[in-house]
Amino acid sequence: MRLSLLLIGLSAGAGPVLAHGPDPVPPDVVWRAWTFDPLVLGLLLVASWGYGRGVRRLWARAGRWRGIGRRHRAAFGLGFVVVVIALISPLDRLGGTLLSAHMMQHGLLVTAAPALLLLGKPGVAFAWALPAGWSRRGLAATTWRPLAKAGRWLSRPFPAATLQGLTLWIWHAPALFDAAVEREWLHTLEHASFFGTALLLWRAILDARSSARAGAALAAAFATLMHGGLLGALITMGPRPLYQAYLGRTDLWGLSALDDQQLAGLLMWVPMGAVYFGACLWLASRLVLPVDTFRPIGPLDGPPGLRDLR
Numbered sequence: 001m002r003l004s005l006l007l008i009g010l011s012a013g014a015g016p017v018l019a020h021g022p023d024p025v026p027p028d029v030v031w032r033a034w035t036f037d038p039l040v041l042g043l044l045l046v047a048s049w050g051y052g053r054g055v056r057r058l059w060a061r062a063g064r065w066r067g068i069g070r071r072h073r074a075a076f077g078l079g080f081v082v083v084v085i086a087l088i089s090p091l092d093r094l095g096g097t098l099l100s101a102h103m104m105q106h107g108l109l110v111t112a113a114p115a116l117l118l119l120g121k122p123g124v125a126f127a128w129a130l131p132a133g134w135s136r137r138g139l140a141a142t143t144w145r146p147l148a149k150a151g152r153w154l155s156r157p158f159p160a161a162t163l164q165g166l167t168l169w170i171w172h173a174p175a176l177f178d179a180a181v182e183r184e185w186l187h188t189l190e191h192a193s194f195f196g197t198a199l200l201l202w203r204a205i206l207d208a209r210s211s212a213r214a215g216a217a218l219a220a221a222f223a224t225l226m227h228g229g230l231l232g233a234l235i236t237m238g239p240r241p242l243y244q245a246y247l248g249r250t251d252l253w254g255l256s257a258l259d260d261q262q263l264a265g266l267l268m269w270v271p272m273g274a275v276y277f278g279a280c281l282w283l284a285s286r287l288v289l290p291v292d293t294f295r296p297i298g299p300l301d302g303p304p305g306l307r308d309l310r
Contacts, residue, residue: 024097024249025090033093039188040087044080047122051076054125068121076120082113087191096181097249099257103264106194110164111275114198118206151200155207160200161220165227167197172231174242181245205279211287218283225276229269236265 025033058067085091086108095102154160171177171190180190201224208217241247241257250260 024252025093026252030090030094033090035088035092037087044083044088048080050129051120051122051125054127054129058124058128068124072120074120075116076122076125079113079116079118079120082108082116086113097246098253098255098264099243099246099250099260100263100267102181103267107267107272109191109195110168110198111272114195114202115206115275118199118202155200155203157201157204157208157213157216157220160197160204161223164197164201164224167193168228169231172235174244177243178245181243205283208283208286214283214286218280218287221276221279221283225273225280228276229273232265232267232269232273234265236262236269238262238265 055068055073059065086105091101091105095105154163171180171193176186180186201220205217205221208214235242238258238261241261243257243261246260247257250257253260255263
């Protein structure tokens, strides 16, 4: 709730602006270049309110810190802050001036934000935020159950990794990437697809409770590490600027377009690759250590007896 109040306070003093804006952002005004998109603010406020309401209702029935503990709340809060940094802070507007800033934004939306949010058990909180019996009533039951079934299938390791891989490569095609920088609706679709497919993949990774599921998740994470690193390497070692939208903009920051592109490629290649490499090591450890060594993460599942509590 405090995060929601902070967002309301920030947005009170500024009107909505385009995600990247039509003009380059120079260094002397970068800290004033915040983005207050009503759609983004609205979704963040609803998510914050729903999570808080669900946690309070769960604790009222099960006891404080039951089902969703301190670490879960901290993880969700950190994930929320990462989303704010990616979509509201000056990093968002700067992404229209520097490809490296745009790549950093994508890295936050694809790696840190979804993993942290899922570790906060948002599915449990949002389920408790809904009215009791909502999912069993009329239209809600006929729409929610098929969507939930599709979500479970898509968050299996191979479908999730395939979707994210296709999303990553398609959006980084120069023509489409340039179009997303210049067109607001396309830019929004780009971010939504990155974040949505990343949620599916990270759910597959974090929910690997058995050895069989850990093996499949490891293969998916390793494939993502490999093809993501390849894309980063291609961008880094490109002999000429690939993205025409940044020509003439990077000079404000003392960088040529090619220098900026090389930095962007390195950001995709190294930091993002390190996150997936860490996920691979964690999944590999689940294959060689006893199952009892690990406590199930279950980012989208409820604790034992949750349905009985309701």
